[in-house]
Amino acid sequence: MPPFDHALPDQPMLDTLTALRRDLHAHPEIGFEETRTAAILTHALRDAGCEVVEGIGRTGLVATLRRGDGPAIGLRADMDALAMTENAPGRPHASLIPGRMHACGHDGHTTLLLGAAQALARAGRFKGTVHFIFQPAEEGLGGAQAMVADGLFDRFPMDRVYGLHNMPGLALGEMAVTEGPQLASSDRFEVVFQGTGTHGAKPHLGRDPITAAGAFLTILHSIVAREIDPLAPAVISACALQAGDFAALNVIPDVARVGGTARAFSAQVRDQLEAALARVAHGIAAAHGVTARLDYRRGMPPVINAPVPTAIAASAAIAALGAGAVQRAFPPSPAGDDFAVLGGQVPGCYVWLGNGPAAARALHHNTGYDFNDQALASGIAFWIALVETDLVV
Ligand SMILES: [Zn+2]
Numbered sequence: 583m584p585p586f587d588h589a590l591p592d593q594p595m596l597d598t599l600t601a602l603r604r605d606l607h608a609h610p611e612i613g614f615e616e617t618r619t620a621a622i623l624t625h626a627l628r629d630a631g632c633e634v635v636e637g638i639g640r641t642g643l644v645a646t647l648r649r650g651d652g653p654a655i656g657l658r659a660d661m662d663a664l665a666m667t668e669n670a671p672g673r674p675h676a677s678l679i680p681g682r683m684h685a686c687g688h689d690g691h692t693t694l695l696l697g698a699a700q701a702l703a704r705a706g707r708f709k710g711t712v713h714f715i716f717q718p719a720e721e722g723l724g725g726a727q728a729m730v731a732d733g734l735f736d737r738f739p740m741d742r743v744y745g746l747h748n749m750p751g752l753a754l755g756e757m758a759v760t761e762g763p764q765l766a767s768s769d770r771f772e773v774v775f776q777g778t779g780t781h782g783a784k785p786h787l788g789r790d791p792i793t794a795a796g797a798f799l800t801i802l803h804s805i806v807a808r809e810i811d812p813l814a815p816a817v818i819s820a821c822a823l824q825a826g827d828f829a830a831l832n833v834i835p836d837v838a839r840v841g842g843t844a845r846a847f848s849a850q851v852r853d854q855l856e857a858a859l860a861r862v863a864h865g866i867a868a869a870h871g872v873t874a875r876l877d878y879r880r881g882m883p884p885v886i887n888a889p890v891p892t893a894i895a896a897s898a899a900i901a902a903l904g905a906g907a908v909q910r911a912f913p914p915s916p917a918g919d920d921f922a923v924l925g926g927q928v929p930g931c932y933v934w935l936g937n938g939p940a941a942a943r944a945l946h947h948n949t950g951y952d953f954n955d956q957a958l959a960s961g962i963a964f965w966i967a968l969v970e971t972d973l974v975v
Pocket residue numbers: 685686721946947
């Protein structure tokens with residue numbers, strides 16, 4: 583029997599949480615609009631005996647439990663849905679709002695962190711402080727950054743921070759906890775080659791930006807192939823190309839634009855990609871007698887699990903679910919999560935919770951996706967075990 587068994591929710595509590603999860607699924611709210619969700623959580627968390635501070639990062643909130651002196655840790659759940667329409671005929675709890683859907687399972691993350699807070703408030707055995715972080719706007723709108731800008735780490739100092747995401751394809755009752763890179767950084771770039779337009783018959787009288795853009799595209803892929811460590815994953819893809827006019831095929835234009843995405847699993851490779859893109863763009867421009875302007879915009883940093891919280895999370899997962907249910911080697915994903923912003927401030931660990939088989943429509947961001955309610959119990963057990971492992975009495 584696991585040592586934290588005293589705190590696990592009983593079946594009636596799990597039934598109540600399941601009903602809440604389905605209610606949240608039926609009433610999805612996208613980034614920074616999670617007012618209904620936040621109000622439900624605030625009420626339930628205060629009822630359970632947590633201190634709750636609302637309005638951190640607009641619709642975000644932090645609930646706190648204190649049990650004497652000890653370290654402080656943060657457990658983060660994201661609350662937002664996606665701006666897409668659910669297509670799940672016959673699902674009783676399908677979204678009631680067109681253009682809004684919980685297609686990433688954040689309804690489950692929110693529910694199981696609430697369940698853990700209730701259980702720990704009632705029967706938790708720990709020494710220290712737990713901050714339950716309910717974050718808005720994970721899906722690309724910068725909710726984590728908004729909470730940090732509102733003083734998350736100043737107002738609620740923490741030694742470590744933890745995040746969890748459901749994972750289709752990982753069996754129910756299983757988790758994956760691994761050190762190092764989990765999710766990629768996601769940056770965008772745009773290069774504008776500025777030449778001098780001229781008659782297509784008299785290229786020598788101008789400066790051709792199209793030829794420069796073409797040369798840039800061919801050498802672009804040398805960055806990953808020839809400059810990045812072959813054992814360090816990286817992607818550069820040119821995804822947009824624009825120049826000239828098919829209605830004017832005797833005109834060399836002034837300008838050619840190339841845009842795309844750059845992804846990496848470490849801060850060092852990310853810096854390398856940005857520097858190399860700038861060098862190649864300007865070098866190619868110089869060779870062609872045009873100029874280049876690079877606009878490189880950093881999106882989310884990579885999620886990289888730190889050693890200490892990862893070791894704690896792994897022993898908690900094993901205590902909660904059994905050693906056979908915890909994968910210690912699991913491939914990183916080229917998607918992103920702004921948990922990276924939190925893990926960039928204090929040592930962090932982001933774990934995967936099994937959502938069951940990955941059927942064709944059971945993948946994140948699919949119009950048929952649904953969090954698996956059977957995963958609530960294992961997720962809650964993990965959070966309880968994590969708190970009692972990290973803040974050991
Ligand atoms: Zn998502």
